[in-house]
Amino acid sequence: MCRLCPLHAQRTNAVPGEGHPDTEVVFVGEGPGFNEDQQGRPFVGAAGGLLNELLRAIGWKREEVFITNVVKCRPPGNRDPEPAEIAACAPYLRRQLEVLDPAIVVTLGRHSLGTFMPGARISAAHGTQRPVDPTTGAPNALAYAMYHPAAALRQYSLRETMLDDMAGIPAALLESRARRSEPVGELPVDPVAEQAAGVIETVEVVDAVELETVLAGVATTPEQVDDDQMQLFG
């Protein structure tokens, strides 16, 4: 188990992340909290409940995206992760993004924002997107900035802002798809109608990406949690 930074000393579980291995959308928060540390899963506390709610507001399911953090072990007392800790943990996030190759990286909070939109301020950048530097690991993605759900738990008025920002993600996804598609001349004439028609994809659900598996660069083995097939972004 990783001991590359001091956060290993007080963790109960590392929290590598979880979600669908073929998703186009990766949410990156700051670090695990108490519940996440206990369960080894990201965003399972109150902030996770709000994130689930925000996803439902645009018709998406948690299992259809991938959720992780810039540091995989809980900072004691839920303090902010230190720059050196973020740097030490960066290879894990970078490898996850290389494997997942998302179209959109949704940053949750300012530490994630600092990784994918260096120099941006959350108050100005939320609800906006910009191309991701491929050195982050995401080869061809747009970063889309949002507040951290925990901020909206502390400040109720931010919920409306987060709902508005979440509502902008599908359009950002369409823009990123257009950027990634080749040749450019074959882009859909009406991308909204294209989405409505939808390419129905079946999905499988994975619990988590093991840190060692990520380091080894071995593709995740999806774990089928039930026999139902879901529509991705349907």
Ligand code: SF4
């Ligand atoms: S936070 Fe990241 S680098 Fe630090 S011990 Fe945990 S897995 Fe390793």
